[in-house]
Amino acid sequence: MQNFTFHNPTEIIFGKHTIREIGAKASYFGDRVLLVYGQGSIKTNGVYSQVIESLEKAGLYVTEFGGVKPNPILSHLEEGVLLAKRKKIGLIVAVGGGSVLDEAKAIAAGTRTDGEVWDFFVNKATIQDAMPLLAVLTLSATGSEMNPTAVVTNEVHQKKFEISSPLLFPKTSILDPTTLYSVPNNYTAYSAVDTISHVIEGYFTGDDPSTPIQDRLVEGIVKSTMESTEICLRDPENYQGRATMMWAATLALNGLPVAGIGEFNFPNHMIEHSLSAIYDIPHGAGLSIVIPGWMKFSVGDSPEKFAQFAHRIFGMATNSTEKDAEAGIDALKAWFEKIGSPVSLSDVNIPESDIEKIAENATMLANKWEMNDYTKDVIIQVLRLCC
Amino acid sequence: MQNFTFHNPTEIIFGKHTIREIGAKASYFGDRVLLVYGQGSIKTNGVYSQVIESLEKAGLYVTEFGGVKPNPILSHLEEGVLLAKRKKIGLIVAVGGGSVLDEAKAIAAGTRTDGEVWDFFVNKATIQDAMPLLAVLTLSATGSEMNPTAVVTNEVHQKKFEISSPLLFPKTSILDPTTLYSVPNNYTAYSAVDTISHVIEGYFTGDDPSTPIQDRLVEGIVKSTMESTEICLRDPENYQGRATMMWAATLALNGLPVAGIGEFNFPNHMIEHSLSAIYDIPHGAGLSIVIPGWMKFSVGDSPEKFAQFAHRIFGMATNSTEKDAEAGIDALKAWFEKIGSPVSLSDVNIPESDIEKIAENATMLANKWEMNDYTKDVIIQVLRLCC
Numbered sequence: 001m002q003n004f005t006f007h008n009p010t011e012i013i014f015g016k017h018t019i020r021e022i023g024a025k026a027s028y029f030g031d032r033v034l035l036v037y038g039q040g041s042i043k044t045n046g047v048y049s050q051v052i053e054s055l056e057k058a059g060l061y062v063t064e065f066g067g068v069k070p071n072p073i074l075s076h077l078e079e080g081v082l083l084a085k086r087k088k089i090g091l092i093v094a095v096g097g098g099s100v101l102d103e104a105k106a107i108a109a110g111t112r113t114d115g116e117v118w119d120f121f122v123n124k125a126t127i128q129d130a131m132p133l134l135a136v137l138t139l140s141a142t143g144s145e146m147n148p149t150a151v152v153t154n155e156v157h158q159k160k161f162e163i164s165s166p167l168l169f170p171k172t173s174i175l176d177p178t179t180l181y182s183v184p185n186n187y188t189a190y191s192a193v194d195t196i197s198h199v200i201e202g203y204f205t206g207d208d209p210s211t212p213i214q215d216r217l218v219e220g221i222v223k224s225t226m227e228s229t230e231i232c233l234r235d236p237e238n239y240q241g242r243a244t245m246m247w248a249a250t251l252a253l254n255g256l257p258v259a260g261i262g263e264f265n266f267p268n269h270m271i272e273h274s275l276s277a278i279y280d281i282p283h284g285a286g287l288s289i290v291i292p293g294w295m296k297f298s299v300g301d302s303p304e305k306f307a308q309f310a311h312r313i314f315g316m317a318t319n320s321t322e323k324d325a326e327a328g329i330d331a332l333k334a335w336f337e338k339i340g341s342p343v344s345l346s347d348v349n350i351p352e353s354d355i356e357k358i359a360e361n362a363t364m365l366a367n368k369w370e371m372n373d374y375t376k377d378v379i380i381q382v383l384r385l386c387c
Numbered sequence: 388m389q390n391f392t393f394h395n396p397t398e399i400i401f402g403k404h405t406i407r408e409i410g411a412k413a414s415y416f417g418d419r420v421l422l423v424y425g426q427g428s429i430k431t432n433g434v435y436s437q438v439i440e441s442l443e444k445a446g447l448y449v450t451e452f453g454g455v456k457p458n459p460i461l462s463h464l465e466e467g468v469l470l471a472k473r474k475k476i477g478l479i480v481a482v483g484g485g486s487v488l489d490e491a492k493a494i495a496a497g498t499r500t501d502g503e504v505w506d507f508f509v510n511k512a513t514i515q516d517a518m519p520l521l522a523v524l525t526l527s528a529t530g531s532e533m534n535p536t537a538v539v540t541n542e543v544h545q546k547k548f549e550i551s552s553p554l555l556f557p558k559t560s561i562l563d564p565t566t567l568y569s570v571p572n573n574y575t576a577y578s579a580v581d582t583i584s585h586v587i588e589g590y591f592t593g594d595d596p597s598t599p600i601q602d603r604l605v606e607g608i609v610k611s612t613m614e615s616t617e618i619c620l621r622d623p624e625n626y627q628g629r630a631t632m633m634w635a636a637t638l639a640l641n642g643l644p645v646a647g648i649g650e651f652n653f654p655n656h657m658i659e660h661s662l663s664a665i666y667d668i669p670h671g672a673g674l675s676i677v678i679p680g681w682m683k684f685s686v687g688d689s690p691e692k693f694a695q696f697a698h699r700i701f702g703m704a705t706n707s708t709e710k711d712a713e714a715g716i717d718a719l720k721a722w723f724e725k726i727g728s729p730v731s732l733s734d735v736n737i738p739e740s741d742i743e744k745i746a747e748n749a750t751m752l753a754n755k756w757e758m759n760d761y762t763k764d765v766i767i768q769v770l771r772l773c774c
Contacts, residue, residue, distance in 0.1 A: 003402025015390025210627040216607025240597040243388040
């Protein structure tokens with residue numbers, strides 16, 4: 001295990017009928033709320049009215065800011081910053097999935113600078129202050145509800161970049177699994193892929209192999225996500241299935257699975273960000289395309305770890321490390337297919353001839369994340385394995 | 388999964404050479420420090436000088452308060468409260484194991500009341516305020532470094548009771564696994580037992596079976612603790628072994644394994660507290676005596692869960708739930724013996740004729756914890772299985 005600091009101050013309120021607590025929690029931090037949400041699904045599933053009722057009961061003044069896109073874009077973010085400044089907002093309540101939370105985090109930082117909010121994303125400026133943010137989660141996948149990170153796309157330059165600062169941890173996140181009942185099966189599957197992707201990036205790329213607890217936490221999250229996803233696809237209103245998927249997604253990216261694993265990186269996310277930036281496909285769908293290809297590309301670097309994954313997740317137990325490792329990759333890919341998530345570029349109608357362009361785009365992020373091994377040529381090799 | 392709130396604001400700084408950070412962290416909270424420690428082992432293992440150097444470098448005024456006993460006692464705690472009040476202390480730095488941290492937490496609460504500190508333990512008063520507390524952990528087991536609980540013994544009345552308040556979370560806990568190199572093998576074993584006990588109480592008594600992630604986290608902590616304990620007993624200065632044991636102990640009682648499991652209780656701790664209160668044996672040693680007996684007494688209540696434990700921890704996989712469940716209990720008991728922790732009352736020279744007296748004492752805690760099923764007769768039955 002390597003040295004680490006773990007500090008996650010977000011309060012999680014989890015369970016049925018918990019949305020009604022948002023008003024009381026929010027009122028600790030001010031009385032002028034910016035209510036950030038997405039494309040309006042919260043108005044049809046009853047969440048919006050529960051949130052408004054709770055905020056008003058707590059005596060808060062609400063300014064609404066809807067319309068966040070599934071991959072949030074800079075122009076809308078900037079609009080939110082201007083609105084929050086003009087209305088002298090004191091805190092943000094984000095109601096939605098990871099995209100809504102991410103844009104809300106960026107607004108929280110953007111309102112406390114006189115400069116351009118995009119400067120934070122390109123490391124031209126450092127976040128020094130941020131408005132308090134609370135969240136009601138209605139689509140589970142990104143882990144944004146319990147971490148200090150936000151991803152936004154600059155749609156003009158097709159750059160999907162992220163910010164991270166301890167100031168961006170939500171103060172409180174409310175997770176009511178019943179809000180997931182209306183999530184359609186394809187998005188349930190993408191959520192599962194996203195959760196799994198978040199834990200396996202560190203699991204396979206971390207540079208310290210002496211992390212038995214972290215490994216088992218990751219394997220537990222993967223197994224539990226797989227089991228509960230299958231339950232939810234058969235029975236979308238299964239409370240325990242939704243609850244397990246939701247809590248798994250939160251734990252997957254709250255810092256705990258990677259505490260002590262040393263240096264690690266996000267190669268699958270690096271490549272996928274280009275897919276969703278260029279083609280506007282769901283992040284989880286892009287990940288299930290990239291992951292099996294990346295795993296095949298990388299298995300030779302740590303066959304024992306891939307074999308451990310195959311053994312503990314899928315029960316592979318031949319006497320051959322290499323065979324088990326390969327079989328585990330195939331089994332994960334087959335599972336992605338089984339739940340209806342795409343597993344090749346052609347599944348989402350991206351022609352092989354676009355690989356050059358995608359790789360070109362991905363190198364920008366590889367450079368930003370200082371992943372020097374991922375030259376354009378290497379990224380092309382990975383993408384060829386995703387066909 | 389049941390509704391829950393999870394909020395653990397303690398910052399963990401984990402790894403080699405991290406003790407030097409205590410001064411800078413402490414200086415956020417004031418400049419007059421009460422340095423609480425135990426029987427002086429920190430003066431021989433080099434920890435004391437590192438802490439003092441760091442505190443002085445940060446410009447802090449240090450008042451020392453040593454002499455905390457392995458099962459901290461009320462009279463010493465009251466002495467600490469008086470000293471802290473007299474010296475107008477602003478914050479506490481606790482350096483030691485769980486006992487030192489627990490007494491320090493009670494001092495932190497005791498200095499902010501005009502009443503008796505014991506009133507908090509017997510629910511006559513509620514903690515409304517507490518001094519900031521930071522910790523440097525030198526003996527890993529109780530999880531006190533990342534939770535809001537403290538256990539103290541009223542030596543006059545032979546009552547080992549606890550307090551818990553969100554105000555008692557340490558602000559920062561520093562965990563340097565190298566401080567454990569000098570822990571003798573018997574205490575290494577007791578630490579392992581304590582860690583395992585903390586996770587299995589909720590695992591076996593939680594009232595919601597729909598908690599696959601929590602189950603796997605618990606199982607991962609148990610497996611990792613067992614593996615790393617064996618490494619440390621063979622090789623006390625094995626860094627990775629000590630690091631895994633240390634991190635496992637912290638995670639075991641930081642609230643995460645029990646988030647969502649619903650109502651649960653601590654029957655093994657309830658009974659063990661009487662053993663260590665009356666006979667002053669180490670807490671871990673008492674637990675390895677109580678646990679196998681309690682498991683045998685309770686296996687009929689949830690044989691599937693005991694069989695799952697046997698299967699996932701020890702690989703038991705016959706076709707009989709009952710046989711696997713029993714075999715898992717025997718395997719855990721055998722493992723306690725293997726690492727040199729006592730597994731029966733006679734191992735620590737407690738005569739069977741004392742069972743009545745022990746049960747009498749334990750019922751006080753059973754009442755306090757509202758464990759109505761645990762009448763004196765029931766506790767006697769459990770203790771008979773511990774002979």
